[in-house]
Amino acid sequence: MLPVDIITELGKAGGYAVFFLIGAGFGIALELAGFGDSRRLAAQFYLKDMTVLKTMFTGILVACLLIFLSSGLGLLDFSQLAVNQTFLWPGIVGGFIMGVGFIVGGYCPGTSLVATASFKIDGLFFLVGTIIGAGLFGESLPGFENFWNSSFTDRFLVSDWLGLSIGATVFIVTIFALVMFYIAEKVEEFFKFKDTNKTWSWKITKRPYLYGAGILIAVAALIWSVGQPDPIRKWKIMEKKYAGQLATRAVFIHPLEYVKTNSESTIKLITLDLRPNKDFEIFHLKGSENVKIEDLLDAKFVAPLAQLPPQGVVVLLADNDSISIKAWQYLKVQGVVNLYILENGLHNWNNLFADKQIHEKAINLASPPAEVLQLFPKNAYIPKIKIGSKKRAGGLCS
């Protein structure tokens, strides 16, 4: 199942070679579109040549349709893709500055690279400029670091904002792009025919464009009707990948390991208690949260868990394995990284600590201190928690 991590698959050298090839495809696509020519890029802003808009949005749309179609069909796990973090206002301000740089200099970073590669001197000057500009930014950042880190939401999709399903959003984006293409074509035609006597019409004269638009709409409609897999369907697709960790009980941790993890200041531990509310009211671990299994199917509830920092660990506890395993499956396929189950829930928790004393006092069962670990032999449990960082955030921009 996609995505694969090419560096893990092929090693560093092989992985870097694939990055090179992807880059080559990128460079070829940009060059073929004419993005190595600053005049063509700048013409976008004088409405005479809409190539930039047409090529960019076609690229975005095609990639978007491929991603969500393969995700809908169970070929790709969308939760594993790097989604640019949203820093809304810094992004808007930075974007505006870039727009100014674009029209003054005639390129953007990627296109200046292609221009330089095809021996365009202005492209080279622009590229050198971007290197200087990146340096100036680092120097000036301390002056407005708070603003730069403001209005942050980690993985915030257009569909979340619209309150619609991903399928519906993809469909809307498709229609939006097609309308924009139509307008772009007509604007170009208008400027072309402006000072001539040719008649200008609203009609689409190119047949292939109509067929192309038809295909895009059909694919978008298909994505919408298939829908994105819910956690239950997703588990069926991904069972092979994760079931082993449950079967070998590699994700079931001993209560002592829980106590140890809880005491580590570098780890952010989140405990989800799946027991009935009345049992939770009687006794629960300090800092744990009482949740229902249905909550774990709610994307809004799960999002913060999937976006924990690399040092975040989620531990599930329930009255029996069938509930905790189901919860583990739901969360795993939604992209929660360091996810564990407390072995036996709280069934032998009390027995384990009941007769233990520290400084001749009984310990607080709701949050046993780390010292309690010294009362047990070193090999009382097998440690299982491995903090795996994820590569998702940031992507290639950092």
Added chain:
Amino acid sequence: MKKIPKPFKNPYFAGTILGVVLFSAFALTHSGLGASGAISRIQVALTKLVWSSHVDRVGTFAAMGAGERNALDHPSLFLLIGTFAGGLISAWLNGRLKIEIFKGPKITNYQRLFFALLGGIIMGYGARFARGCTSGQALSGGAVLSLGSWAFMFSVFLGGYAVAYFVRHLWAD
């Protein structure tokens, strides 16, 4: 015989190639395309050559190349080299490999180079501000429907259109 450059491809065709490349980037590497990240890495590596203690002091530089860290040992750099190679190959095959300066007819070569450098500086500054450039933010983020990337994208166009009138002499015929 002088080689005549072939015409550019239809933008929708080029865009479709771009989309397929972008999808394969996601499928094979988890993340999309990018250029500005690698450009910053080059900047950090160059700064380090001449003033390495400074790299350790500036937060965003240190994240890439503090101490023993090699700012250039990163997949994004190979993507950048690939982009360069792809541009070179395509320009060569299409007869567009030629030393020249693209500019509007009303300005001199020196003026053009000055504004290219200036625009590049503004662009490089803005790309760090926005945490990504047209490829990393707009294309990649746009394809996975990141709201911030869409807002960013419209902002880039807005910035361009807002200033286009005032710099029209750079491009007008």
